[in-house]
Amino acid sequence: MGAALREQGHQVQLIPAQFVKPYRKSNKNDFIDAEAIAEAVTKQNMRFVQIKTQEQLDWQAMHRVRDRLMQRRTALINEIRGFLLERGLTFAARPIYLRKNLPTMIGDAEQNLSPRLRWLLNRLWQEFPRRRFLAAPHQRHRCADSTPDWPLAQGAPPQLNNYRCCTRSRRP
DSSP, rough: HHHHHHHHTOOOOBHHHHHHHOOOOOSOHHHHHHHHHHHHHHHOOOOBOOOOOOHHHHHHHHHHHHHHHHHHHHHHHHHHHHHHHHHHHTOSSSSSHHHHHHHHHHTTTTTTHHHHHHHHHHHHHHHHHHHHHGGGTTTEEEEEESOOOOOOOOTTTTGGGGOOOOOOOOOO
């Protein structure tokens, strides 16, 4: 929004919410928030933040999507593990154990699995590689001047293969 306003010729300064909060006089609502912002902007020592670039916004979006995909993948793994645990079959929590052992377990006739559960586990197993595939490109990300190593999904824009850096802060 700030970039769009700047393109229209406005002077845009963004104030972090934690710096405006001390100027709010009572309960939160739009009018009181606007009053607090107006008071905060007049202070001499107010710190402003820069407007994010398009690349920073793209990376932020990619990280949000990655987090959502990882949550869904974890939920799928836990659901499969729960179904099997109810029947006395256990897996370690890491995805690699599921990838290695579930297909043989579904096909193994000696396991105590009903045909309906085998069908359900097979459907969930078909969903698992799709979740892994969507989340995997983000797991091996390196920042700075390292070589790009994002093996992106088919159909992803090819220019994403050349991204080298992200907006994540680095720790020393």
